[in-house]
Amino acid sequence: MNCPGVERCRKCGGTEGRLPEYRFYRVCTLIGGGCLVATASVHYLAAAVTDRGRKRPSNEDAFGYSIEDGVYVVCDGMGGAAAGEIASSLAVDEVLKLLDHQGPNSKCEPMPEAMESAILAANDAIYTRSLRNQRLSGMGTTLVALAVREKHAWVLNIGDSRCYRLRRGKLEQITSDHSLVEEQVRNGRMSRADALRSPLKNVITRALGTQGRVTPDLFALETEPGDLFLLCTDGLTRELSDSTIEALLSERRSLADHCTNLVEAAKRAGGQDNITCLLVRAEA
Numbered sequence: 001m002n003c004p005g006v007e008r009c010r011k012c013g014g015t016e017g018r019l020p021e022y023r024f025y026r027v028c029t030l031i032g033g034g035c036l037v038a039t040a041s042v043h044y045l046a047a048a049v050t051d052r053g054r055k056r057p058s059n060e061d062a063f064g065y066s067i068e069d070g071v072y073v074v075c076d077g078m079g080g081a082a083a084g085e086i087a088s089s090l091a092v093d094e095v096l097k098l099l100d101h102q103g104p105n106s107k108c109e110p111m112p113e114a115m116e117s118a119i120l121a122a123n124d125a126i127y128t129r130s131l132r133n134q135r136l137s138g139m140g141t142t143l144v145a146l147a148v149r150e151k152h153a154w155v156l157n158i159g160d161s162r163c164y165r166l167r168r169g170k171l172e173q174i175t176s177d178h179s180l181v182e183e184q185v186r187n188g189r190m191s192r193a194d195a196l197r198s199p200l201k202n203v204i205t206r207a208l209g210t211q212g213r214v215t216p217d218l219f220a221l222e223t224e225p226g227d228l229f230l231l232c233t234d235g236l237t238r239e240l241s242d243s244t245i246e247a248l249l250s251e252r253r254s255l256a257d258h259c260t261n262l263v264e265a266a267k268r269a270g271g272q273d274n275i276t277c278l279l280v281r282a283e284a
């Protein structure tokens with residue numbers, strides 16, 4: 001991907017805004033921190049479905065989004081039913097609340113930094129609450145979030161909930177799981193097939209709310225009209241392969257029907273866990 005360069009903000013003329021170094025930051029760091037001029041009119045549509053699945057007594061997944069603010073979040077809570085539900089809901093609520101002033105007209109706010117601040121505040125809220133209440137001790141959640149401003153998109157994740165992008169019929173996983181088996185696969189110590197069968201496949205190496213400090217991965221992307229983003233929990237990706245998800249998303253359906261269709265397919269495949277799908281499509 002070529003660096004798109006830095007454009008000057010129409011409001012303040014500035015190009016300032018420096019980002020901290022992110023391990024997985026894929027494009028020119030200046031584009032995320034500078035004030036951006038909207039050069040293409042892209043808008044977004046979204047739909048989401050969450051389901052308890054076929055085996056779990058409760059649903060510890062949570063999602064939320066604001067099309068107006070360009071923020072989309074999916075979380076998968078852990079720590080026992082009540083605690084897991086509290087952690088995931090708290091994370092979604094905190095992130096949306098802290099970004100609700102970041103409307104599409106406030107383009108001088110560097111979105112990646114605002115997103116990271118909101119996620120760190122959510123971490124603090126969950127961690128503090130777990131320290132205060134013995135029953136909630138150790139609760140936490142995964143988080144995958146998408147933020148969009150015109151053609152610019154940022155994805156942040158902690159844990160093993162994922163973001164995919166379908167572009168021209170091809171599905172690409174944007175995020176990398178923070179899980180023990182995924183790290184072993186990346187280090188060449190385990191095959192992909194063994195990872196799927198491993199008894200340790202549930203062990204995640206980063207979570208929101210379990211410690212005082214957490215670092216999300218951040219990915220910066222440019223969207224094209226027709227791009228379809230899928231944010232989902234492992235209840236979907238454990239049941240359906242990437243090629244199955246790609247095939248299902250390539251069918252002509254409304255976003256809401258796509259969400260329902262993915263969830264039903266995951267339930268037919270076993271439905272061992274809670275399942276959440278959030279779809280966001282860029283439109284010209």
Ligand code: CA
Nearest residue numbers: 076234235273
């Ligand atoms: Ca799960």
